[in-house]
Amino acid sequence: VTTPAYGSDVLTWPVIGPVLRWKHARTALQLVLLGGAAVVVVHGLIGPQLAPANLSTVLTWVHYRGLLIVALLAVGNLFCTGCPFILVRDAARRLHAPAARWPRWLRRKWPALVLFVAVLFVYELFDLWSLPRATAWLVLGYFAAALAIDLVFAGGSFCKYVCPIGQFNFLTSTLSPLELRVREPATCAACRTADCIKGRRAPEAPLRVVRRGCELGLFLPAKVGNLDCTLCLDCVQACPHDNIALATRLPGLELADPRRRSGIGRLARRWDLAALAVVFVFGALLNALGMIAPVYVLERQVMGLLGTTSGTPALAALFLLVLVIAPAVLIGGAAWWSASAAGSSPRRHLMTFVYTLVPFGAGVWAAHYGFHLLTGILTVVPVTQSAVIDIAGRAWLGAPRWTWVGMPAGWVLPIQMGLLALGSAGSMAVAYLIAERESPARPLPAAAPWITVTLLLLVAAVWMLAQPMEMRAVGALG
């Protein structure tokens, strides 16, 4: 993979460039999302416990998730930029600065991976989308976790090692069209202060950091791609040479980039990142599976087989099947097959090629969350009107217009299919790029297994989308 020179620099664009460079730009975005989080928490706790009529569930499970993936694929990791947890954490750090370093043995994605699976499991088990109060507590839990961890440990420990949303965003942002990168490598080579990572210090008081550097340990001259980048623009603010661009690029190309990455290392040596990619891809299918009737039938059959009336073991079995057994068979088989074709080791092929499935996974997430966003985008209007009545007792915004919903589901289906096709095409392209490097003499046989896996998963995803959706709210607990 040859890394092209950076494209257009968004930071130099009129209007957008100055806005992004404004030193309070991030705080402004964070305040907007903090306001949204406050609404989610307050209405979730005191509003009607009816998910479609509560801003907590509507804003979280319809709008936030949908806009998150749209922003990631259309722009970049904007929701990490505007993360309200970090705004509150920064405020708290003014009162108590953390002194400890995140334990070395935990400096991998395993904690975040466990939490990612746990959130998916709890979401399905309790049908979180139907529980306004639980949704509010989940948001409060995120705030509490970010505070608890980052008031003890310095830097961006919560973002880098713990936050499941952050890991989702990092992986999806590999497909974003924008990336923070160095403009002129020669300028960095001559730089002696490394403010982009250490932070810019006050000349009169060198111990005082006036603009912090990258909290996630990404040193810009060695940064490759968007993994672990929260797009906070701290590096842009800190660089004394104005040598950092928010550059346009070809989305997904970084998944085939074998170079060592600052703060990450080589992708092919990171089992935790490979596992995260697997959960990202198969978790997308699992999350969408939870909305269709055949899965409920399967769950009931598993409950019968296990001789239990509780849905928890059946759900656990489904998770085991989709997140462990299916990937082991499909990815393990593809690695063995492509390694045989290239005369290489299956382990190397597994660790190198597993990232080819990320574009497909992003396509499934986008198709699923995009469906809810597009079909329900206007529901925020009547629910807000209803919330005003709940709180003020008067219809200051008018009577709820419950007929305001969104696009008909039938119109969204072609968009969903397009997203799946785009994701699959991206996966196949990345597979071929990696195969060209790993097996230059015979790239197609090396790529074929991964293309086959992508096509098999595509068939499964299309089958799922073709099922009539059932909006179940009776969790596995019944």
Added chain:
Amino acid sequence: VHLQLGSWRDRHGLTRRRAAAAGLLLLAACARSGEPAPRLTIDWTPAPAVGRESVAEIRLTDAVDDPLPGARLRLDAFMAHPGMAPVSGLAVEEQGSGRYRARVTFTMAGDWVVRLQGAAPDGRAIDLQQDVRGVRPVE
């Protein structure tokens, strides 16, 4: 802290006791009425199915199970999942003796929640809901 509180009190002319009383009043205003909520029972005929009209036979009773006639009501049916099209603003006709009737056509398969809102004859607000699980296409 004392100085700050004193300054705040001076500006607003309130004592701590008054502030506490105002807070309690606010809490009391926010709290729900102490009276028990009415009870709702709904029988469906025929059983709810996608695209088929079902009649909801609604029985509204007070806390001691006495019928609650004369209420002005409307009924909305929501999918359990947020963001989906509800069946909203359905008329509820009184049948006498605390019994009411509404006609509902569910538009999607899945779990629904019907919400009955309105006012009792004494002016008390009524806001009740009941789950309608597993609505399926007509077989």
